[in-house]
Amino acid sequence: MIKDTISDMLSEALRRAQADGALPALEHQDPAVERPQNQDHGDYASSLPLKMARSARMSPLAIAEILRERLPEQEEVTSVTVAPPGFVNFGLDSRWIMRQVGTVLTEGDRFGHGTSGTGVSAQVEFVSVNPTGPVHVGHGRGAVQGSAVANVLEASGYTVQREYYINDAGSQMDNFFESLHARYLQALGRDAEFPTEGYHGAYLMELGQELASEFGDQYVDGENAARELGEIGMARMIDSIREDLERIDVRFDRWFSERSLFADGTYEKAIDEVRANGYTAEREGAVWFTGTDLGDERDSVLVRQTGAPTYFASDIAYHYDKFLGRRFDRVVNVWGADHQGHVPRMKAVVNALGVDPERLQFILVQLVTLKRGDEVVRVSKRTGDIITLAEVISEVGPDACRYFFLSRSADAQMDFDLELAKREAPDNPVYYIQYAFARISSILRNARENGIDPDDMSQAVDFDALTEEAEHQLARAMLRFPEVVELAARNLEPHHLPHYAYELATAFHDFYTKHRVLGEEPHVTLARLRLTQAAGTVLRNALALMGMSAPESM
């Protein structure tokens, strides 16, 4: 990345200045290269002189000047200026910028990808909705955020595994089995007492009816009837969850069963490890995790008086498997904000397993407040008043759904007004972005009709023919893409992607409005065609990371 090149230039200048005594030798300084908001200040700027002025006991301007004089030559940087109160501003050679269009086309769908995560394995676990009900709209937000984070990490070179943790053990499954069995019996016209704390949603009645018509009275009686029927029902639920998620391009490499932790001995190994490291205690007939020894607020129960493990104990086993079993270098858990209290505990647990807690990161997705107009819609499985992800997808479409969930940072709550989302669908920014891609595709189609084959890359391109401001801005916008991907990966903030895509689309629409591609002088047409193709490549790559489609026509 050009940004790294400029950082290296500054580091070299600093080294030289310290070698010849112009600047005092200080400990490592970050070159602090950033993009100025105001383009008059160049393509990149460094505030290093301002940051080191105090410790160097020199004026920032003097430091800036010393650095500027010692900067190594670099062909892509044509201007370096010192600006008060102490910036070093860098201007890129506009001809070099335009030639990067060729680089974009050469790299194709790999343009924007980086290497910061090369050789590092990362697991992203997300959604993980209990298989007792459908995916609702709040889960959808986590699904989109998680899948985009996984995409962005992968694009940064990480070896990524996308995982869904199936909570198929524990009391909520028993409850689901009983609830389903009751619905099944009711569907067969029999008296059945529905559990007070059961799952009241309409989806379970439908499932009960489905199983009743399919299996008849096969599961009415018998010791294990409810359980056997429940297993079938759970598999159906998981299938339906999978289908819903696939509609918004959310896919998993592995569906990890909580039960398997107990079946294969991982659970015992994990608890033994925690015990061996001295972080368990027996009190009041229960086994506790003494997280307070590791800075947690309070101790937590692992095994109840009844002998049944808590879900927390399962989670210990699960993370034991992630770090000590499958040996992921990094683990990212995407959780709903209602699980926030669980984060310090999990950090403490990982610590207790002898793993650096920094390797475990969380994205806490804040809750979605559903509205219909002014009316707030509460999501409740107990009442059955559920707005499912599937419903939202059907109303606003998968691309708009993804864009909407992606464009807000995970730690900000959001209102989702279904009426508004429907009404504004044609004005949604997603169409603006996709329209840019459709226009690009249209130009390429027209080029073919005019006897120009855009895919023929044999002809030499005169990028110096691209001298217009709008062309320059479009190319500049394209070059920012790798930096955006890197930023999104480093901070686990996929919401930068849609904002970037919008800006890139704006740069293209502006170019499109002001200049024609086809019908100009041949060398201009060819150069603009390449610019257009490159814009399409970057747009498509950005949309791909967002999990959105890039339609050639709309």
Next chain:
RNA sequence: GCCCCUGUAGCUCAGUGGAUAGAGCACCAGCCUCCGGAGCUGGUGGCCCGGGUUCGAGUCCCGGCAGGGGUACCA
């Protein structure tokens, strides 16, 4: 009570400690002989309050205020 997240334009949201805080929607005024007007151009309008750190704070720290979430031998 304690812990976490959030407070930026009328509304929905961006804004890696930097130079003159940005978009969309809405509102006002313009642009179609020409590659798709789902587009383009201009205008109105803003950092919750009070301290602090810093050469520099929307951004970091402390204290308020407001909204949301969490504080189980539920998950």
